[in-house]
Amino acid sequence: MPELVKMYIRNVVIGFAIAAAFVAVLLWFNVMNLWSLVVASDAGLLAVALLWFMHGIVFAGVQFGWAVMAMAEIPNGPRGGTPVAHQLQSVHAEARAPSRLERQLRGH
Incomplete structure (x- = not known):
């Protein structure tokens, strides 16, 4: 039997055993x-x-x-990708609400 199938069966048995313990705890503590x-x-x-x-x-x-x-194996060394060409910088922009006169001229 292939090793992957053995690993799958082993983990399914473990999963069903954990489920049996979980259901037993639910019943033991009379949940709901x-x-x-x-x-x-x-x-x-x-x-x-x-x-x-x-x-x-x-x-x-x-x-x-x-x-x-x-x-999974932990990679050794750099993980690839593209290097950052520039750093992000904040830009200050003025944000103002239109005046009452400007709103009236636009028809709002």
């Missing part, structure tokens, strides 16, 4: 009365399974993205 809703409903187990699965998809994607970004 979630535990009471799950226990009182006949579809509570299905709701928990869907909650875990949907969070698992999100956390697996984040985990794999993090793993891929962590593989």
